[in-house]
Amino acid sequence: MTVSAPDLTVIIPAKNGAQYLGTLFRSLERQFRDGERAQIIFVNDGSTDHTERVLEDHAGVFDDFTVIRNERSVGLASGRNMGLREARGEYVVFLDGDDWLPDGQIRTVLDAARRLDVDFVRCDHTRVEGTKRELRRAPMAIRDRALPPRAGILPAYDSTMVDYPFAWAGIFHRRLLDNALLYFPEGFMTAEDRSWIWNLHLHAESFAVVDSPGVCYRRGVSGSLTQILDVRQLDFIRAFEGIFDLVAEDTFADLYWPKATRNWLAILEHQAKRFASSPADIRAKFASGARRASARVPFDVLREEFRRSRPDRQALVHRYLPQPGLLVKDIVK
Template identity: 50%
Template sequence: MVSQPLISVIVPAKDQAPFIRDSMTSLTRQFEDSAAVEVIVVDDGSTDGTGELASAFTRRLPGLKIIRNETPVGLATARNQGLDSATGRYITYLDGDDWLAPGHLAHVLDSMSTLDVDFVRLDHVRVTRGNRVQHYAPQARRGVPLDPRNDIAPPTKSTMIDYAFAWAGVYSRRMADAGLLRFPDGLFTAEDRPWIWRLHLQAKSYAVVNSPGILYRRGVTTSLTQIVDMRQLDFLPAYAQVFSLVESDRDAELYWPKAARQFVAILAHHLNRASQMPADVAASLRSRAGGVLQLIPDAIRARTLAELDAKRLQSLRTIVATSGRSTR
């Protein structure tokens, strides 16, 4: 038996009754000694008995903790609640509708201990209506320590800063102690964007390692990616925070193009969906987007817009004109 958990797994879950048992069962299959893992389920205002279903695993997971919120506080704050309760030497996240292959965490921690890095990042399998597709982290070099700042640019290619899934990694306790694992409180979506930027800008080392597998369930009807309401617009304050991080960095000129291109691409995506949004959500998107766009330095913004493809540029034309800039 171990006195301190080897790893804390933070599981935010809201109305995940159909899936939470799969998640919890997978966590019982990670180590020979079940006391090595501390599982912290944050039941974020569920009305379907999610917390009670998770509690049934107490005997199989002796380190299990259940935190209950009477009303939902959102994914970011729920993860922070779990982080505040975590005591493990390492920390990771698992969404309440996902699960891990047997021995996944034990394998990853062996690699992490050998490499002695601040955090590791992992590939994942997307499961959509039973179909499984492997998705790889953008960094091809595996099993070697890397500088996380070197894997932010270039703006025109997919890099590790685009691979923002918090659950696709394991993090040293020292990252939590340094405040690098906290999410922006109150955000329901896009909370991982400022989080991944802070991690890559301020951590000292990381690695990408192969692992038995994270299984990520797609297309769940209760997922916020499937629900269109004001919470979808959290990417606007999220990128305001990203821009603040970049602006204060010693190499801001190097990273601004990537941050700007990310935001413009996501903004164009949401504007293309505006016709599917409730009228008040679409109006709020159009009225607020220009202000965030203006946070990008003029030269960077102009160059980013000039490099856009025609479809995205057309989506942004009204926003740019409203914010006082022409796309011509």
């Protein structure tokens, strides 16, 4: 007898998140209607805390619960890819182990994806820092309507959907998986979703943004890579090299280069401030990688977006760009 595919696959990679997993699993239990079938894939990414004990406590709650165990951590990107290779659901949802779902979150985005018949649906989220809660809206005013994904890229000078890369803020039809559009850049420890979201908006056929309760996303978690400054944070450079490759190969590259370049200069400024106090060897890797990535941008575009930048940004990033003397001379004029 042929068994039909689950309605949904939920992929959760996590390392040493035991203290948060109970909250996540309890919130996940409340997401599904009677008769809906969910495949839960948990990637235990080299945990050394009591994650295994928490998994044992909750495994019986879900009818279809798979644990993938990594002896050594492979990171979020590769962990998600491991889950994707085992996914059987019609739709896919990503979660991080330290987040949780308000009631109705999955039902809302799943209903919208089916009703609108789109490749993927994006939604707002709630940023959680301690006891503070702040709603962060996905940067798209048009809601609850099927749209071409490229509508989420421009304009260059406003925040758009490619500036909102969070993989857990939405739901994805498995046709994106079958077309290899859901996989993340293998081996990335950070910034894995930046080129990923550009790839979706350039190559998927349809998407929508809807109002929903929104994933509760923890910030400031001790041990999170967002709180640690080391060479793993340099993956943002490789991420933008991936974005630049996608743009360069696109038929409408001239249209998208200003957006990609402006994003790069903004992130470069932010990271230059962060790495300013890092050890000399890491600063050297940052500088060489940043110059390498900057050189991939057509110089006339880079020159124009640099000219449009704030003076404080110009002062900070020019040393990481090709022909910095020429760029500064342009500003002096």
